[in-house]
Amino acid sequence: MPTVASISQQIWDMKYRLKGPANGPIAGEPIDKTIEDTWRRIARACAAPERDPAHWAERFYAAMEDFQFLPAGRVVAGKME
Numbered sequence: 001m002p003t004v005a006s007i008s009q010q011i012w013d014m015k016y017r018l019k020g021p022a023n024g025p026i027a028g029e030p031i032d033k034t035i036e037d038t039w040r041r042i043a044r045a046c047a048a049p050e051r052d053p054a055h056w057a058e059r060f061y062a063a064m065e066d067f068q069f070l071p072a073g074r075v076v077a078g079k080m081e
Contacts, residue, residue: 002035002066039064
């Protein structure tokens, strides 16, 4: 996991980390265990409409890896699966 400031970790946890539904069997439990999990989830969702989703998911992930590119907060918070 990349080294991030404590406040950055808190913001990711509060706003962008995918968690189970509040009323589900894993109520509020983190689904994204790491920031990399969040990047992978977003990369897969962005690549879904492409002809070769696996290829594009890797490229999108590489763009986000190590905070090289961060989509707008609302994209990250969209909780796409």
